[in-house]
Amino acid sequence: MSTTTIGAVFARPARSNWVSLALIWLVLITMPLWIGAVGGYTALASRVLIFGLAAMGLNFLLGFTGVMSFGHAAYFGLGCYGTGLMLRYVTNSTLLAVLAGIVLGTLAGALFGALIVRRTGVYFAMLTIAFGQICYYIAYSWNDFTGGYDGLRGFQRQPIGIGPWVIDIQNNGVTFYYFVFVVFALCIALMGLLLRSPFGRTLIAIRENQRRARFLGIPIERHVWLSFTISTFFTAAGGALYALLNNFADPSTLYYVISGDIVIMAVMGGMRSFWGPLIGAAVFVVLQDTISSMTVNWMSFIGLVFVIVVLFFPRGILGFIRRRAVA
Amino acid sequence: MLTLVLFNIFNGVILGLFYVLMALGVALILNLSNVINFAHGNFLALGGYFAFVLGPIIGYWPALLVAPFAVALIGLIIERTMIRRVYARDPVYSLLLTFGLAFIIQDICRTVWGPNGLPLSVPAALGQPLSSEFFFFTGYRLFLITVVIVAVIVLFLFLRFSRMGTRIRAGTLDMETVAALGINVRWLRSFNFALGIFLAGLAGVLAGGQIGLNPNMGDDLLMPSFIAIIVGGVGSLTGTLIGGVLIGVAAAVTTVFFPSGNEVVIYLIMTLVLLIRPRGLLGEEGLLT
Numbered sequence: 083m084s085t086t087t088i089g090a091v092f093a094r095p096a097r098s099n100w101v102s103l104a105l106i107w108l109v110l111i112t113m114p115l116w117i118g119a120v121g122g123y124t125a126l127a128s129r130v131l132i133f134g135l136a137a138m139g140l141n142f143l144l145g146f147t148g149v150m151s152f153g154h155a156a157y158f159g160l161g162c163y164g165t166g167l168m169l170r171y172v173t174n175s176t177l178l179a180v181l182a183g184i185v186l187g188t189l190a191g192a193l194f195g196a197l198i199v200r201r202t203g204v205y206f207a208m209l210t211i212a213f214g215q216i217c218y219y220i221a222y223s224w225n226d227f228t229g230g231y232d233g234l235r236g237f238q239r240q241p242i243g244i245g246p247w248v249i250d251i252q253n254n255g256v257t258f259y260y261f262v263f264v265v266f267a268l269c270i271a272l273m274g275l276l277l278r279s280p281f282g283r284t285l286i287a288i289r290e291n292q293r294r295a296r297f298l299g300i301p302i303e304r305h306v307w308l309s310f311t312i313s314t315f316f317t318a319a320g321g322a323l324y325a326l327l328n329n330f331a332d333p334s335t336l337y338y339v340i341s342g343d344i345v346i347m348a349v350m351g352g353m354r355s356f357w358g359p360l361i362g363a364a365v366f367v368v369l370q371d372t373i374s375s376m377t378v379n380w381m382s383f384i385g386l387v388f389v390i391v392v393l394f395f396p397r398g399i400l401g402f403i404r405r406r407a408v409a
Numbered sequence: 410m411l412t413l414v415l416f417n418i419f420n421g422v423i424l425g426l427f428y429v430l431m432a433l434g435v436a437l438i439l440n441l442s443n444v445i446n447f448a449h450g451n452f453l454a455l456g457g458y459f460a461f462v463l464g465p466i467i468g469y470w471p472a473l474l475v476a477p478f479a480v481a482l483i484g485l486i487i488e489r490t491m492i493r494r495v496y497a498r499d500p501v502y503s504l505l506l507t508f509g510l511a512f513i514i515q516d517i518c519r520t521v522w523g524p525n526g527l528p529l530s531v532p533a534a535l536g537q538p539l540s541s542e543f544f545f546f547t548g549y550r551l552f553l554i555t556v557v558i559v560a561v562i563v564l565f566l567f568l569r570f571s572r573m574g575t576r577i578r579a580g581t582l583d584m585e586t587v588a589a590l591g592i593n594v595r596w597l598r599s600f601n602f603a604l605g606i607f608l609a610g611l612a613g614v615l616a617g618g619q620i621g622l623n624p625n626m627g628d629d630l631l632m633p634s635f636i637a638i639i640v641g642g643v644g645s646l647t648g649t650l651i652g653g654v655l656i657g658v659a660a661a662v663t664t665v666f667f668p669s670g671n672e673v674v675i676y677l678i679m680t681l682v683l684l685i686r687p688r689g690l691l692g693e694e695g696l697l698t
Contacts, residue, residue: 144501150499150500150501150504152504197680197683197684198683200687201687203443203500204439204443204444204445204500204503204504205643207445207500207501207504208439208445208635208638208639208643209639209683211632211635212632212635212636212639212676212679213676213680215632215676216673216676216680219672219673219676220673222672223669223670223672223673225669338632342447342504342505342508345501345504345505346505346508346509349501349502349505353501379516379520381512381513381515381516381519382512382513382516382517382520384509384512385508385509385510385511385512385513385516386509386513387509388505388506388508388509388510388512389491389506389509389510389513391505392495392502392505392506392509393491393494393495393506396498396502
């Protein structure tokens, strides 16, 4: 199985891969056109892309380096707060604010990563949770600056001016979707390039056999740290967009429950495949939106999703389909 | 001022003891089975609610013991039907599984007993303050401290001297050898899981009498118990014990001078410990690292 996944990532994409790639982008580009017809709304489409980006970012670490983080909510939330604080206190430029959110999340990721990168396995996961919670409690306690428990309000995403043109993402949800889409596409392109580079192959070597990679002279800690930091970069980008989507930064975006959500998205979609987490995010976000409007017991259903995925579909949706296709 | 500081230190010790009970249960399961039990706080709440139901029927004192046993039984069933299947897999699966279970148990508690707080009544004899000057020194709190200390001593004696306890300690160090010696490792893990859940249930009954019951009463205790384990050092139950009391008291003392900083201070302690001594206070190098 492992050799086929490496092959699937690195072989020149076969014809069927080009087809599915084109299909994925086509679906994403046209999403605002048909999502209303199937009972959704534009903001839901944006949310799918945002959590897809966050989950794919996590999967850079989880699926392609073989290291588990259960604290990515911190970087998602910091992206959120960085963007919100920038718009509220400093600037009117949406792009600058997004940049600030990403920088804040990535810096925290680099710092915490450096502290925990020497640990492995379940202990590593536990430390990522604990460090993630630090950010939550800071946002929660620092009332004057972050709005504390009530979250950060009082900012609005601003129209983006490029030369003579003004792109109104403020009032037009569809335009904002395409703004999210452009950021998403840039991040995903970067991620794909990174994974195809020698650096990305080294990460996969670490995932497949860490001890062997170490014997080959690969500095494991440095690579895991880099992968952790890069992964927080993408997740923070998702968080930055999330602040713009809601015009609100909520302390619960920093809470470990969101970490669990992001991990289940990656696993549910298929953590050994590049696009799996996006599919997982789409399913999870739509499911959560639907169920929470239908029943007060939505927590049980979401919990059940976790249990069913773990016990019966550990390879995720894509893994399940591929296995069926082979068999 | 002295009374205020004493009051807070005393509160800190009580809080620390809850952390200890929670953390010891989490640590038992983590050390032997490599599973981080996210649902531990929800088992705690379940323990409190069971005592709430059983108390009027069989009385408070029997409920104090029966409720944790009932929770442990449920833990045992969950372990044997679900958690056991993921031991051999990547740790991400056990995390997600217990994460999902936490959601489900919390939702069940909310559905059955309602989202609002419920009082867990304790015998009137325990409710009296023992001293008029130190009003916070109630009989119930003294009782609570005694029960926790007795429970911890019994647990440590059990692990030190009983055959089962020895096997658990051996399994923490080297599961493969324990299995090779012909010991039923699957049963050992099940028993150990139930033991950890028992401690959560006991903490739930005690916490119910102190702060009342609500469906997410265990959530605030879960993260500190993780910190207690990290500070004390993974693999050492004594370390977990020290870590729990340490962060409980530190949080309470901070509350006196800087009320909103009590959550942050325990994370500061964790960061400091990790910087100075990466394996934790009493952690053994190599275990789980």
